[in-house]
Structure formats: C-alpha cells, structure tokens
Amino acid sequence: MTTTAYQALGRNAEDAVLVPFTREHLEGALKLSQEMSWPYRLEDWDVALQLGKGFVLERAGTVIGTAAWWPYGETHASAGMIIVAKAAQGRGYGAWLMDALLTSAHPRTIALNSTAEGMTLYRRRGFVPIGIIHQHHGIPRQSHGTPRSDLRPMAASEFEAIARLDRAATGLERRQMLNRLFDSGDGYVLLRDGLPCGYAISRLFGRGHVIGPVVAESPSDARALIDFAIARLGPVFVRIDVPASSQLGEWLESIGLQRVSDATTMVLGAPAPWTGPARIFGLANQSFG
Structure with a gap:
C-alpha cells in the first residue's frame, strides 16, 4: 500500500496520519524513545530500519507513534519499537499501529517481547505468552x-x-x-x-x-x-x-x-x-x- 493510501485510510478527528516508516522519521522516533527513557541511539534506530520495516503516526508533522517488524524468511518475524507518545496514549493509537503491523507481516508468525503495559494490547490480538526475558x-x-x-x-x-x-x-x-x-x-x-x-x-x-x-x-x-x-x-x-x-x-x-x-x-x-x-x-x- 502506498503512502498516499495510508494517509487516506489513516485520518481521524485529530488529523493523525499513519505512514510507512522512512529515514525522514528517524529523528522523531529518537525523540519519542527518549521521552520513554528507552536508551536507543539514532544509530540503533537506523539499523532497525535498515533491517526491517514499519509505520509511524504523525500529527502536525511530529512523530507520535512507531511500530516496526523484522522478517525472518517467509514464515516468521519479530516485532518491536512499538511506542506511543505519553500525551497521545489512551486514544487507540497503539492498536492502530499494531493492526497495520500485523497486516503488513501477515501471514508470518510474529514474536515480540512485551512490557507489562503492552500485554493487554497484544493479548487482544491473539498473542500468547511463551517465556520471560531478564x-x-x-x-x-x-x-x-x-x-x-x-x-x-x-x-x-x-x-x-x-x-x-x-x-x-x-x-x-x-x-x-x-x-x-x-x-x-x-x-x-x-x-x-x-x-x-x-x-x-x-x-x-x-x-x-x-x-x-x-x-x-x-x-x-x-x-x-x-x-x-x-x-x-x-x-x-x-x-x-x-x-x-x-x-x-x-x-x-x-x-x-x-x-x-x-x-x-x-x-x-x-x-x-x-x-x-x-x-x-x-x-x-x-x-x-
């Protein structure tokens, strides 16, 4: 699906837009992870984007959400870097990003590592726990x-x-x-x-x-x-x-x-x-x- 098509499908009352993740979004993604105190560098975001693909939510030109996935062959993938700005949480943006990711990665099996806050979002989409990471x-x-x-x-x-x-x-x-x-x-x-x-x-x-x-x-x-x-x-x-x-x-x-x-x-x-x-x-x- 093209960027234009995502924009057509991805508008709500607050004019948030869902678009494919590109290099022009790296600085905004870095600021978003810094807000969450996630210790990513710009280089870490860049490597992730080189290896995978994903989506961002923009509002008034500002990145307010990210989600990425990485294909491992045609049957499996991992997902991560799923972030929504603190001020934008509780409005369904995480679900919007996740549904776009799942559609893009289909029909692969997808694995991810969830924080406690993300568990409900993933369970509602059929994810089941299989282990713990320390x-x-x-x-x-x-x-x-x-x-x-x-x-x-x-x-x-x-x-x-x-x-x-x-x-x-x-x-x-x-x-x-x-x-x-x-x-x-x-x-x-x-x-x-x-x-x-x-x-x-x-x-x-x-x-x-x-x-x-x-x-x-x-x-x-x-x-x-x-x-x-x-x-x-x-x-x-x-x-x-x-x-x-x-x-x-x-x-x-x-x-x-x-x-x-x-x-x-x-x-x-x-x-x-x-x-x-x-x-x-x-x-x-x-x-x-």
Whole structure:
C-alpha cells in the first residue's frame, strides 16, 4: 500500500496520519524513545530500519507513534519499537499501529517481547505468552579465569557455519540480521572438534555495549562466550537480555550485571521450531529477538 493510501485510510478527528516508516522519521522516533527513557541511539534506530520495516503516526508533522517488524524468511518475524507518545496514549493509537503491523507481516508468525503495559494490547490480538526475558546491565567485573583455547574471534570465513548454527538454535532465517550485526560489532566463536558450536556478538548499542545474540549448547558454554566478550571490552557499560530459563541470572549478577527489568515473550502463531543442540542464551535485543 502506498503512502498516499495510508494517509487516506489513516485520518481521524485529530488529523493523525499513519505512514510507512522512512529515514525522514528517524529523528522523531529518537525523540519519542527518549521521552520513554528507552536508551536507543539514532544509530540503533537506523539499523532497525535498515533491517526491517514499519509505520509511524504523525500529527502536525511530529512523530507520535512507531511500530516496526523484522522478517525472518517467509514464515516468521519479530516485532518491536512499538511506542506511543505519553500525551497521545489512551486514544487507540497503539492498536492502530499494531493492526497495520500485523497486516503488513501477515501471514508470518510474529514474536515480540512485551512490557507489562503492552500485554493487554497484544493479548487482544491473539498473542500468547511463551517465556520471560531478564535484562541485565552494568559495568562488569573482569574475569581472572584461565584463558580457553577453544574460544577466539570469529573469522569471516565462518559466517556460513554461524548462520546455520543460529538457524538450528532459533528455527529462524536471520542471515541478513547476523551479517549486519557482525559488520558493526565483534563476533566470537566457541569451537568443538575445530568447528563452531557457539557464538556471541558484542556491539555498540544504547548506553554502551550489548552482548547478543549468544548461542551455545549449555549455560557453561554461554558463560564462557560472554566472559570472553567482556574481557575484550574493558570497564564499559554492558547490557545483555537473557531468557529466564538460561540459568545465567545469578552468574551475571555476580559479575556486576544487575537484573533491572523483565519482558514477556509473546507469539502470534506457531513458535519457530529449533533443532539444537545449541539454543539462544542472549538476545540481539528485545526487538530483534
């Protein structure tokens, strides 16, 4: 549907207009996330838009709402960055944005991570909870453990192996996202019998660095990857979002990454099947999954 068509369909009594999300909206989206105290940088919004698509609500030339989604193949997607300005809340704008997003992404299964405030909106559209995400952040204490010979920076030639490992761990085709994240960050691999059996990415995001995705076969392997990434960052602010089932929470707190908030993972449709043995221990972020 064209921008003109969205404008024709998307007017209400207050002259709010629903239009596709484009680069001209990035500054307005950044101001909106700052109002919510969400720690996105302009660069984070830009990367999200490069990898996905979405909608904004404008009123008198000001961005008052955003919603974005990211396709993973033809069958699945993630959704996020769903924000409505505080002064515009309670008027159905969130529902308007979400319905446009669902129409655009149809017929894919869609996963998202919801705040407590968003749960009702998503439940009414058929989303069901399937898990909990814990956000940890802080300046981590440096490890003094023995260096491991099975951990090292990722080589460019290993990208295909990592993409296959990620698909087995998530059930999702995330090649485009991974390629973009590796380009902008540092990748690390855990080897078994000379082949990658786990990986982690560290990159600039928000208030500092985010470590994620983290894919591994066990909590001990995930800890080793995270520790390896932290050792190369030095004393900087680090964020990591982990599933509640990851068994990493106590360890993360012990190294100075305190649990600061939770989100509920919800899905509309059949969750992506993962074949393992590796699985997700850390998210790219709560929007990308």
